[in-house]
Amino acid sequence: MKYVFRKPDQVSITLQLLKWTLLVLPVALTTGALVALFLWSLEKCTGLRWQYPWLLYALPLAGIGIWYLYKLAGKNAAAGNNLIMDNIHEPGGGVPARMAPLVLITTLITHLFGGSAGREGTAVQIGGSMAQLYARWFRLTVEDVQVLLTAGMAAGFGAVFGTPVTGAVFAIEVLAIGVVRYKALMPCLIAAVLADITCASLGIHHTAYHIADFEPARTFSFIHVDMLLLAKVIVSGVAFGLAGYLFSVLIHGIKKYAGVYIKQAWLTPVVGGLLVIVLCWALGTRDYIGLGVNGQYPDSVSILNAFHAGGATPLSWWWKILFTSITLAMGFKGGEVTPLFFIGATLGNILAVWMGVPVDLLAGLGFIAVFAAATNTPLACTFMGVELFGTHYVLYYAVACFTAYYFSGHTGIYGSQRIGIPKTATDNISGLTLKQWSEKTDK
Structure with missing residues (x-):
């Protein structure tokens, strides 16, 4: 019987982690820096809107400007987070690099003139577009591109809120309802942590929230919860x-x-x-x-x-x-x-x-x-x-x-999110996107 030498799993895992650390590093650093720029600019835009209240009355004109920018250069970038999720599920045309500057500029316009919006979508799109850019430069396989795109989402989310663990889990959980894709877990965690560190090192401070401690009442001594x-x-x-x-x-x-x-x-x-x-x-x-x-x-x-x-x-x-x-x-x-x-x-x-x-x-x-x-x-x-x-x-x-x-x-909120495991046992809708399910129920 011929003996075949097999590397221990720990060796393969170590090599895999080194590979993904090297691949994720430029994505995380670039995303963290761009998110820092975005958050700094967002604070300035909010201050300007407070200082000049008349800016609100130009919101309709700002809307035309946003529409024109996307018509001129947006193409498929207008799909936003859904485009990234679609390319993770079924790789297609990819996520264009122009998505990052477009969404950054137009989000700032929205906030400057008084639209009601957030910042997560912008950060995630920055991360996704940077991941696709580096994946193209590195000539990665389709499978590795999917993982790197997921890591880019984690980097953007972790950096924009200062919550790297949440960013990593969010990126692998949001793709499909009821299914968590652990394949990208470590790349996502590495990306989110590095992007958050990069963002913080550039002087960005996230809002601190606090819930005061109190002693919950207990009906019975053996029940450790109120x-x-x-x-x-x-x-x-x-x-x-x-x-x-x-x-x-x-x-x-x-x-x-x-x-x-x-x-x-x-x-x-x-x-x-x-x-x-x-x-x-x-x-x-x-x-x-x-x-x-x-x-x-x-x-x-x-x-x-x-x-x-x-x-x-x-x-x-x-x-x-x-x-x-x-x-x-x-x-x-x-x-x-x-x-x-x-x-x-x-x-x-x-x-x-x-x-x-x-x-x-x-x-x-x-x-x-x-x-x-x-x-x-x-x-x-x-x-x-x-x-x-x-x-x-x-x-x-x-x-x-x-x-x-x-x-x-x-x-x-994400139409491209897939239904992996339905929330009720009676529904046989696995594999559909939320958009497809909505269209089906509207008929």
């Missing part, structure tokens, strides 16, 4: 899931009907901009435009203020859903995740007052759970709770995120 609080968290998780569902349905619905009733494509962002202006005038506030992390005034409704009693009105969460859906569905650029944080935190603020729960705790749970509902990423959002708020309430993070995930149904 059962009444847990029940309230479950009820809140249902509400957070429905909010995520509403956001997803509304943003896709507005986009669909805008395409039907507005015949000239360039008019769509004009109408969207006018609607945002009218809503600001009707409500008598500009709290629901822009990023929403901080407010222009001390008593503004914002994510940070939502962690304190009185920091939100009963309908703050709804107004942010409406403003953001109009902005993003009608041609402006930016992400959805930070607005989802705003929606969840303000909804949690109101629910906490109604149910007698610490406001900062339920605002924090809403912050991550509405995000989990709209993106179908409960694991990543549980990790986000740990990275942002600490480990003390991890059970409540998981319960809120998992409950919200189920109650958002088969909807989500």
